[in-house]
Amino acid sequence: MRRLTAIGKVFGTLMIGFLLILPAGQAADMDKGKAVEMVLNTVKAARTVFVKGVLADAKKGGIKGNEDWVKDDHGIMLPAQFVKEIGKEIRGFELGLLGTDPLYASNAAKSDKEKEMLAALAGGKQKVITGEDGGKTIGMSADFAIVESCASCHNEHPKTTKKDWKKGDFMGAIVVRMK
Ligand code: HEC
Numbered sequence: 001m002r003r004l005t006a007i008g009k010v011f012g013t014l015m016i017g018f019l020l021i022l023p024a025g026q027a028a029d030m031d032k033g034k035a036v037e038m039v040l041n042t043v044k045a046a047r048t049v050f051v052k053g054v055l056a057d058a059k060k061g062g063i064k065g066n067e068d069w070v071k072d073d074h075g076i077m078l079p080a081q082f083v084k085e086i087g088k089e090i091r092g093f094e095l096g097l098l099g100t101d102p103l104y105a106s107n108a109a110k111s112d113k114e115k116e117m118l119a120a121l122a123g124g125k126q127k128v129i130t131g132e133d134g135g136k137t138i139g140m141s142a143d144f145a146i147v148e149s150c151a152s153c154h155n156e157h158p159k160t161t162k163k164d165w166k167k168g169d170f171m172g173a174i175v176v177r178m179k
Pocket residue numbers: 051065066067078079080081097098099100101102103104107143144145146147149150151153154157171172173
């Protein structure tokens with residue numbers, strides 16, 4: 001009888017444990033998705049301000065976006081480099097840009113899951129998407145050629161495989177990866 005009670009206690013404790021752990025686990029997953037979405041939204045907003053506010057205004061004063069901005073006294077970083085620079089300053093998240101036709105192979109989707117998510121965004125129904133990929137939480141925010149220079153610079157870049165980008169085109173996504 002005593003033994004049965006002991007088993008009952010252990011079983012009961014385990015059940016309570018499961019009941020507590022399961023929702024907590026789900027909540028943790030949800031929090032990660034939310035955290036990734038918040039970082040995405042913030043980075044996206046920062047980049048829009050950089051493109052429409054800083055880059056556009058600097059151009060009027062003769063300062064242009066230049067991939068080699070480090071060596072150029074009259075050049076500042078490009079929007080994609082701006083995102084990567086923010087990524088270097090944020091801990092716990094990996095930030096980058098993915099392209100449907102990337103200039104550099106390092107900006108291509110890194111897994112089947114990422115390809116699938118990028119394709120879903122290209123469909124145009126969703127602007128932001130999150131998902132799980134081998135233990136990482138991935139968030140993507142659709143990236144469009146919001147100004148003419150997005151298209152023209154990509155069309156003219158020596159590494160481009162696509163020369164007919166137009167203003168408004170879906171070009172890829174800002175990506176956030178969180179472990
Ligand atoms: C003056 C040239 C220039 C302008 C303007 C420019 N880009 Fe880029 N973009 C680049 C270069 C160069 C890279 C690769 C940078 C790297 O990964 O270090 C890049 C990378 C990207 C990528 C990642 C995929 C790839 O092609 O490698 C996307 C997406 C992208 N840019 C979208 C945009 C959008 C949207 C705009 C306008 C808001 C824009 N770009 C403006 C030159 C430019």
